[in-house]
Amino acid sequence: MNRIAVKVDTDVIPVTGIEELGKHLDELIADPSLLPIPKLFDDVELQLTDANILPLIPRLLPKITEILKQYQQDPAVLCSLAIKLLGPLSFTQILSLAPEEALIQALRSPAPSANILGMVVIEKAAKSPSDAAILGMMKNLVTNFLTQWLSAPQVEVGEKGTKVLGDVLDVDCDTRPPDDLSVNGMEIVVRKQPGQGLVWRRIFQDHDIYDLILSLCVSGQLGSQQQSLAQGRLLRVLPRLAALNFRAVTWTDFSDLNQRYSNINGNGGLLHFAALHMVDKGDMLVHLNLVDFFEAFLSIQRITPFSTYKMDTLTKLLKDATAQDNVLKASIFTLPERTIPEEAEDLGRFIREVLNSQ
Template identity: 85%
Template sequence: MESDTIPVTGVEDLEKHLDELLADPNLLPTPKLFDDVELQLTDANILPLVPRLLPKITEILKQYQQDPAILCSLAIKLLGPLSFTQILTLASEEALIQALRSPAPSANLLAMAVLDKAAKSPSDAAILAMMNNVVTNFLTQWLSAPQVEVGEKGSKVLGDLLDVDCDTRPPDGLSVNGMEIVVRKPSGQGLVWRRIFHDRDIYDLILSLCSSGQLGAQQQSLAQGRLLRVLPRLAALNFRAVTWTDFSDLNRRYANTDSNGGLLHFAALYMIDKEDKLVHLNLIDFFEAFLSIQRITPFSTYKMDTLTKLLRDATAQDDILKASILTLPERTVPEEAEDLSRFIQEILNSQ
């Protein structure tokens, strides 16, 4: 292609500037040098520049004292054509963890952009599942970051990773209200699922960040909202994984219940303070999304029994939630309203 022969101007000046930043972590970056190069980058000309620029940016970020947004923006652009395993040859696990732990949201987003690459194939997701410290720090920052954009990016990356890694996915995919929830593609290996749902320390981490008060009231509410928003999608992929746990002692510690109900039960029944109107609205939104999706997931007696008990327990002392569930069909698209109404009545009438 002709574009291959068009050189990117300003690369030498940017390289020199990167060396200066490497030598002096207190030096302020010169935005124009970064912008001039970044605006010229295309799929055709990025690859030769990756080994020239990305390792230097990675090294600068390890020691940088200023806002790294401009560095991270260029790094994300350079990562575009690379696979997860290619990136791991340029940035270590330690560098990823450092970026995830950074107080700068741009660094968090850069690290999550790398992890998003692992969601492109089951084999890459399996490699990430073995990187225990990376997964732990990712989940911590997803729930702990005050910035909305970090929470949203983390939710998407987590959902995509568990999607590509899922070994029980519905074979034909799933769509609700015209929106694709589960894409039709080959099954994964289930290693990310096992890391999150069967690793005691990670399961403990999620429950503690969402309920123990260690994040402070406002951030805990954000964490709870993030967990509630991702669970309907995860329940569509692997209902059993999110509704059952072997760690009943952790349920006892964080939810004061002896049940073996999984992360979904914890979030739906025990996690939130219903006196907090904003978080209660999040719970109502969760149930509406959850039931709309469960209507079209494959039938099983386990699923229907679990939904019956879950709704009975959730609505027993919550008239607002019950009214919202009963009127949900009125707020869905007409062609799906009748089936959804029948589905909800079947669950409620089993109680």
């Protein structure tokens, strides 16, 4: 096999198979109907390290991007190598190599590997507030990301989307994070400085995108099974978002959308929609997701900064949620019993305070 040497400092790091892989990529560009040869990709990918990857990016990544634009076969091996090559690059560097349209195409692909690739790129925007702000200005990309996050049937795509959305909104949040915000040893807020808030405004103050989220979760357009998955994904991310910006998730200016999708008047935000109006409690799985949501939500809200608005909102929310739901009510009252001993007493006190109960 041909060998190419990449020199780093005084060490020569050999990468075998580059010439063969390059020729194969050219063949795939010329004929998208060809099947990839996995061994060629695997042999190179396994050799990639922080020391030798940078010189190979301009040699391989543009070809892979070109293939993915027109490829009709399973792109898993292409996407795996692309993700490895993208490792050292920033969000803006990737945009110079793969434009927004290419990322949207990856997100729209029926192949989960392509969806994950697109989400990995978006995840790069969580590395800095400035990169998150750039993402916030890319409405089409955000729209397609949210659509695939909620509508993809694959569990791995949903889980990746949930993490990416939380991480990006964390870094983009324009309030200063409280210190030591963690539950059961898990850090809730990872950023160290305020962001610019452009992704938050894109999602929570853009009528089209807010409409999209509500419609995918309740309109039935996804089918009952996928709609249940979409609802579960929204419920899983909301406790973290509520810890980051409680006001944003509990208030909306789009009362028309509340009327359309929840048949209610008022300005309750995405949290109220998901907690009170989204779930069919006859669907056991989604009802369990709702119970899990409230347990995570209350556990986190116990350690977020106090405000009268927060406590008033929580009190009304829990009273409304438990009024006709004895399963949820019992779960909330017994939650301290299922919490680590160091936090159980404070959590029980917090729940009693929220519910105005002795």
